[in-house]
Amino acid sequence: MSSDFGQETIRETADDEEIEPNEIHDDDDRRKSTTSVKKYLRRYDSLDLESAKVASHHGRGSQAVEWSVILQLAFQSIGVVYGDIGTSPLYVYASTFSEGINHKDDILGVLSLIFYTITLIPLIKYVFIVLRANDNGEGGTFALYSLICRYARVGLIPSQQAEDHGVSNFQLELPSKRLTQASRIKSMLEKTLFAKIFLLIITMLGTSMVIGDGVLTPCISVLSAVGGIKRATVSMTEAILVCLFMVQRYGTDKVGYSFAPIIFIWFTFIAGIGVYNFIKFDPTVIKAINPVYIVDYFRRNKKDAWVSLGGVVLAITGTEALFADVGHFTVRSIQISMCSITYPALILPYTGQASFLRKHEHFVSDTFFKSIPGPLYWPMFVVAVAAAIIASQAMISGTFSIIQQSLSLGCFPRVKIVSRPLKRLAMHMLCSNYLNLSISINRKKQLVAGIAVVFVMTLTSSFLVLMMIMIWKTNILFVITYVLVIGTVELVYLSSVLYKFGQGGYLPLAFAVGLMTVMYVWNYVYRKKYNFELDHKISVERLKEIITADTNLCRIPGLAMFYSELVHGIPPIFEHYVANVPALHSVLVFVSIKSLPISKVAAEERFLFRRVEPKELNVFRCVVRYGYTDIRNEQDSFEWTLVERLKEFIKDNILSSHVLVSNGKTTKIVDREENERNVEEEWRERIDREISLVDKAWEAGVVHLIGENEVISNKGAGIGKRVIIDYAYIFLKKNLRQSEKVFDIPHKRMLKVGMTYEL
Template sequence: MSSNFVQEAIDETHEDDEVESNDNDEEVSDGKTSLFQKLRRYDSLDLESAKLANHHGRGSQAVEWSVILQLAFQSIGVVYGDIGTSPLYVYASTFANGINHNDDILGVLSLIFYTITLIPLIKYVFIVLRANDNGEGGTFALYSLICRYARVGLIPSQHAEDHGVSNFQLELPSKRLKRASKLKSKLENSQFAKTFLLIITMLGTSMVIGDGVLTPCISVLSAVSGIKEATTAMTEDRIVWISIVILVCLFTVQRFGTDKVGYSFAPIICVWFTFIGGIGVYNFFKFDPTVIKAINPKYIVDYFQRNKKDAWVSLGGVVLATTGTEALFADVGHFTVRSIQISMCTVTYPALILAYTGQASFLRKHEKLVSDAFFKSIPGPLYWPMFVVAVAAAIIASQAMISGTFSIIQQSLSLGCFPRVKIVHTSPKYEGQVYIPEVNYLLMLACVGVTIGFRTTEKIGNAYGIAVVFVMTLTSSLLVLIMIMIWKTNILFIIAYVLIIGSVELAYLSSVLYKFDQGGYLPLAFAAVLMTVMYVWNNVYRKKYNFELNHKISLERLKEITVNTNLCRVPGLAMFYSELVHGIPPIFEHYLENVPALHSVLVFVSIKSLPISKVAAEERFLFRRVEPKELNVFRCVVRYGYTDMRNEQESFEWTLVERLKEFIKENLWLSHALVCNGKTAKMGEGSDNELQDQINGRHVEEDWQETVEREISIVDKAWQAGVVHLIGESEVIASKGAGIGKRILIDYAYNFLKKNLRQSEKLFDIPHKRMLKVGVTYEL
């Protein structure tokens, strides 16, 4: 492996491309000196990064059709419960004041048909799902894609050595590439644009989490309220308390994971779609087959001409036909793009269109029954079976947004925008299926609080529409940036997208905001609280990171510390954890001042999250040796994507030590090659054969083997003597003289979040018997 790497470096000297370097080496024309310069430029991080260039992540891996079909079946139970149960209330919400004209039914049916076709089907299934980040979806996935292709992230997560994982292939110059480069440059050079992008991403994420609260409330209340139609013994108080019991049970089963929940719920939702589709066909032929003419958008124009402002207000009811659509994108990490496309096109979309068409046919003959159109349109013999399935399906509907909430919180956590919580991967078979205990508990409390506070579905429905349309609009905004900058889409397609889908979403947004004071403020209140939490954590996290970066220990200072006669070496291997990726953290000097002892092998470990979904295991560890070599001190950056499992079955410390040994072998081989090339560079022309003899010669190989064995034995002895985990726990306080806003932000808000959430050792299952915490306080 090592010799191959050196040979690749030799071959590359004959190519035109240049290697980036921080050494400011002078360019030389001599081929042999150029080889020496190229080899010398590679440090350990470059050496490891050289292996990463061809990694494209999970999104490019082929998935067997049997697995895709299984996931498609699961997705029916997890993703479509919300949008699938919307026929229960869409017509009743749209015609809240009754039907004024019989043709208004055709206008609303036409609106529903084109809305479902444009937004869930065309926009999300065929466009937005393509913007997944190696299989992961949601607002933060869109943001991470933009951060990968333009340096717009405010979070210090990307450095030169990560390009092998996260960069992309440049294309040949073209008008589209120039347009993309121009936009990229503007974003990178504008602090306002960077901040604005992060804020709207946080807003979209907060709205989806708010959806995760509202969906269970409205679904369960709607289901239990239906029982009231069957018996007069059900009072409002009983409905509320039964709903709370069901909500608690629903959140309790989340710990079993999407895999088991999906298989449990999917058959019920499949029966639901079969029923609503079949009843829709029955009503279509029985009452009024002529509603098929609603496919003509002329009826939408007539509807607005007849009803004017009332038609515009009624859009808030029509948009409820798309509730849960964002879950379709947010939950793609639990499944695959192809599986969701299959289930949407073959089951969900046809069933919904048939259901709405059948209800419209029924209403053409029974206008006064619009407030209860769904149950009134059911044929007599099927009423009670349909009622039971409807109750079950309405309860299951909340599962979609709960799963989506877990996915996007996992992404925001890994990108430094959410406090530490535990991520539990619930399925060893399917990647991306996660459960977050703390978030599940908080969502349950929020749902119970909203149910008790609002008690009816009317105000929750108003809030629901605002949350749904807000997220759709923000998704479209980020998607346009991706189309221009990353996909380099033809400008005509971008204009068509903005004019058609963008204008439709803005019309719906203006309509739902009309009911702001009637419960619409609820998702914005949730978003305000969540964005405050995200902003506090992200802002102080960046301040603390930059403080450590500016006060890191220089190599000269490290040498001064380690040559101190009072410093003794003790047997064992120490892993010193810190958040600082580049350099030695200042907390290390604080440790040595109090404990003047250094283990025989010391590794500074930095856990780093990249704005990509996955980093392959063989690409995870990057090492650098800290000089002088005799100290046996190393730096290690452990890189994770935002969906990677961090509590692997293999021991983290064992894996790190094995990768350290591999690094030592490669590093020593490279050192020998550099020495040989340094000598040969002075011999002039005609020495190419001698250079190859020196690199491949037996005496070089023997020297290398001997040195490798000696170095590896040092690591093995340290490993056998015992591993100690040193956790750098840095507290932060506002500096003296700081304003009251800064003191509240750091001393109270951030430290409250930090103290009440998980610590580092809990996230990585570090054994307590071999753990030592090192504390220090930074003034920011």
């Protein structure tokens, strides 16, 4: 491999490859120097390498978490994750039997449907299978897509680097012999442009659906809860929603501790009342565990039974939040809370309500509150309202995670990732939608939430099947079983909820399409800009000519950081800058901010430096890598951290320059024995000299050069392209944070360089 910067090619030393024993001096200092050199040799030298397999030197690894911490997280997750699915008993039977109960055994059929739906989807699929597909602790649709992008080159932005494979949590490869099928699927995805675009679009639509579901279902929960008071007004509902958002600003951990006891009390109440109704009214409903009642239900009601599935599916609304919010907790903590508390607390109230309905069929439209024993009515009403308003917490936390994840794939405008401001943005957005929808939604339109719920679940299953084949190398029989059982159930539910599309089902879909449009517009122009810079990047020869051959160009004291998105070369805007400002600082660093499709990048792996030859130019390139959950406003200033890492790189780079490479094999150190002392002194002198140069430049002042690229559609572009680039993208850019705000760049030391790109 050759570097564009003219450096010598150095082959990576294999883990089992050692330097010959007779070439190593016994002196301790020499051994330390050799160790440093060997450590450096494990790095690749080219930032322009776009495809190569670099072995990872880090295992996936998982840190042991104490059981006390896991149990605390399990308790907190009750208040954050299960609010939505936990309040479903408020309205499921009323939604399913919207036209009344035609036959007593229909109650058993619906109870059987609810039991197997909750068992198959939230419990088996999500808790025991999907949670395993987390991206180093992060969940959600974007996390699944990120994993697929790492194992197949399906990303539409050509910013992949071989060095990225060396990041600690990049690889999740599991040992397996089932490679043929995985390679075939991977090759098909990589070679088909349609497949790449399709995967990206459905990922955007799926994540938008999650947010759309979060906008709609909490409104339904609150409306159903306050429905216990027949004279409940719209203003009461709005007041409840506003109170919820007033406490959101305190953060997930505090909200989790505050809300968990309420949801726990809610689960205790509904489970206890369920047991009471089961014993008092009709214990024989336990026979609904026999799936034959489902068959009989469809045989009696035919099309009406199929349509009623849109009400049954509301029993699992909020299930996707269980996966999306896993990053706030741990897989084990969610598994514990679901299996020990949430699952039985959901089955019991549905069973109790079925027993109640067997004796009081005419109360089906108000099953929940009518089935509450008299003395517990008002306490239960208060807890129901409290639980209903908590139902939105899971989606607020999920929205925050989704926005973070979308940044890594260029699917969302770059914003400053700070928990409180971003979460406040999500809260304001959701709150305004809640208040608007609480006015327009009535209980007859509760089925509309099902479209978003089932669509996202089906999408998750599709991605999961790809992961099973490509990454996990799962036995094909298990994959087929999963598709036939889980996939079939979800497709049947999807066909049912789509039937109600014209009766309000378009609400979550319209919201999702609007959000997806924003994401697609940004991603489309982002890809166009990146490809333009890649096609017009400055070659190494041209860079040398600009700096050395231009007699009008002078070097001034100081350190300049030139920011750009491009990670494969020098951006064209640099030549535009030199043409207008014929002066360069004594040390120049081209900084590229790159978001990797992983959750976190370790601090010691964040900065990747290379030197531009000749060395006398003092020009460097740096790629700063972040995961989609990394916080970019570290306690130490960005520029200070970058300079310190630059000095570390210079030291390693000088050490490596004394290694000779011959015929692809590492040989001895120059003048190893005779001139050992002189060589070490030379190293120290050179290291001190170059680090001193950087320190002096730092002391003289740091200037941040920001490339501000204006984009316009090229001549002859179609009307669609012109609308996206000239209007939609420009509108988004004007209303969002600029680059300097993302990295807290001081305005007094910032210089913007503008250039227009015709895309």
